[in-house]
Amino acid sequence: MEISIVEYLVLSLATFFIVGFLTPVMRKLALKRQVLDLPNSSHKTHVVPIPYMGGIAIMVGILVVSYTALLYQDRPVQEILIASSVLIPATFLGLIGLADDIRNLPPFPKFVAQSLAGIFTAIVLILTSSIGNPSGNQVLDIAITILWVVGITNSINFFDNLDGGASGAVAVISTGVFLIAFSNGQYLVAALSIVTTGATMGFLLWNRSPARIYMGDAGALFLGVLTSVLALRLDPEVDSKLTSFAVPLLLLAVPILDTSVAVVSRVKRGVSPFQGGQDHLSHRLMKRGFSKRESAFSLWSLAGIFVAAAVGVSTVVANPLAFLVLSTGFWLILFLVFLYS
Numbered sequence: 001m002e003i004s005i006v007e008y009l010v011l012s013l014a015t016f017f018i019v020g021f022l023t024p025v026m027r028k029l030a031l032k033r034q035v036l037d038l039p040n041s042s043h044k045t046h047v048v049p050i051p052y053m054g055g056i057a058i059m060v061g062i063l064v065v066s067y068t069a070l071l072y073q074d075r076p077v078q079e080i081l082i083a084s085s086v087l088i089p090a091t092f093l094g095l096i097g098l099a100d101d102i103r104n105l106p107p108f109p110k111f112v113a114q115s116l117a118g119i120f121t122a123i124v125l126i127l128t129s130s131i132g133n134p135s136g137n138q139v140l141d142i143a144i145t146i147l148w149v150v151g152i153t154n155s156i157n158f159f160d161n162l163d164g165g166a167s168g169a170v171a172v173i174s175t176g177v178f179l180i181a182f183s184n185g186q187y188l189v190a191a192l193s194i195v196t197t198g199a200t201m202g203f204l205l206w207n208r209s210p211a212r213i214y215m216g217d218a219g220a221l222f223l224g225v226l227t228s229v230l231a232l233r234l235d236p237e238v239d240s241k242l243t244s245f246a247v248p249l250l251l252l253a254v255p256i257l258d259t260s261v262a263v264v265s266r267v268k269r270g271v272s273p274f275q276g277g278q279d280h281l282s283h284r285l286m287k288r289g290f291s292k293r294e295s296a297f298s299l300w301s302l303a304g305i306f307v308a309a310a311v312g313v314s315t316v317v318a319n320p321l322a323f324l325v326l327s328t329g330f331w332l333i334l335f336l337v338f339l340y341s
Contacts (some may be wrong), residue, residue, distance in 0.1 A: 003187045008178075011069060011191060012198035019061035019202030026053040027206065027213040035102055037214050050211055052101040054203055055219020059094045061199045062226070063087060066192060079188055085124040086192065086233075089117040090225035093153065097217030107274055114221070118149040121229055148232060148248075153224030155255040158262060160220045162282035163209035164296040169254055169303045170223050171200040176251050176307030177230050180314045189233045196226060209292040227252065234314070250310035254303040257281065 030036065030051030037050045066087060070080050096113040099105055122145035126138055160166035174196040181190035200223070206212050215223075231248035249256065258281045265279040266272065278287075285295040 002185075003191055008182075008191065008194050011065060012194045015061045015065045015195045015198030016202040018064060019057050019199045020205050022057035022060055023054055023203055023206045023213060026057045027051050029053060030213070033102075035216075037216070051213050052216035053098070053218065054207060054213040055094060055097060055101075055215040055217070055222055058199045058203050058215060058219045059091060059222050061202065062195055062222075063091065065195050065198075069191065082128070082188060083192065085121070085128075086226060086229045089121050090222045090229075093117050093225050094218045094222030097157075097219070097221035101216040101218055110217075114150045114153055115146070117153075117225055118146040121149050121225070122146045125229070125232060145232065149225060149228045151259075152228035152231075152252055152255065153221055155252070155259040156224035156227065157217060157220040158280070159255040159258045160215060161280050162296055162299070163211035163292050164204055164207050165282050165299050166220060166223075166255075167200045167204045167207050167215065168296055168300045170227060171197050171204065172300055172303040172307055173227055173251050174200065174230070176311055177227070177234060179311050180234050180247070181230075183315045184235055186233070186235060189230055192226070193230055196223070196230070209296060247310050247314055250306050250313065253306040254281075254299060 030053040035052045037052055039048065066083060067080075069075075070083060093113060096105075096110060100110060122142045125145055126141045156166060156170065159169065174193045178190050178193035178197065181187075181193060203215065203219070207215065231251050234247060261281060261284075262277065262279045263273040266275060266277060271277070277283075281299060282292075282295045285298055286292065290298065
């Protein structure tokens with residue numbers, strides 16, 4: 001059953017308003033419960049405590065709108081199960097993230113939870129043949145999928161280090177996933193993606209600089225699982241298997257780049273990659289004189305360039321590999337030169 005443009009718009013706006021309404025409610029609750037991000041580490045850029053729990057508003061908005069739409073439209077049970085195979089592990093990790101926001105969990109339990117979510121998701125995706133262009137080797141596909149889900153989930157979590165940075169970038173990324181899925185007739189993927197766009201835009205009303213609330217690990221881990229799986233579920237209509245694998249990498253290039261820059265910087269300095277530091281893309285931009293708003297806009301713009309390349313590769317260009325190289329390589333080189341010069 002196809003979904004009309006009007007229905008997609010309704011899904012997005014409904015999530016936007018629900019999250020926009022719930023976020024200040026969660027802010028008041030976080031202040032009451034003292035669930036705060038304290039400026040007690042050198043890598044933090046805020047100077048006053050900022051409440052967490054914005055991720056709960058995002059989770060509730062996406063879950064309520066997604067399941068309401070599935071049940072209201074009387075979608076097939078198979079579609080509900082497929083949606084649940086994404087939303088359930090995302091919610092599981094979101095709740096683990098909430099526990100971390102409240103109690104500051106050690107890294108190992110979080111890693112175990114991420115691995116379990118990745119294993120579950122990988123098995124479901126591979127056994128149901130619901131990812132775009134697998135390698136053909138089932139064991140290899142499962143291993144790659146686990147690494148992808150865990151890696152992207154951590155990348156989104158690490159990327160959430162700037163007012164509006166992660167929420168705005170995820171909004172751009174999920175919009176790109178929607179455009180590709182819609183053009184290829186993947187209506188369930190398109191619907192979940194546009195709902196994610198609405199949720200992150202609604203949260204951005206309160207998270208943009210100066211942020212009045214953060215999504216915390218609850219929101220970052222939830223969105224990490226969701227975006228990683230939705231990008232994998234895409235089936236871009238391209239002839240080259242290499243290009244089809246490049247599409248998810250392009251969509252999530254900015255969080256991947258951010259994590260790579262930070263990890264390489266820390267390893268070179270002999271510190272743990274999991275130790276916080278002012279070596280993310282946002283920090284490097286601010287060190288060059290950018291304000292928080294300008295840094296966020298720069299990261300959104302860079303995400304937009306990569307997303308446009310992914311959409312072009314999937315839906316427009318006759319020679320996608322040439323387009324891939326020309327449209328992204330030049331900008332990536334310039335950006336890296338700018339950061340490290």
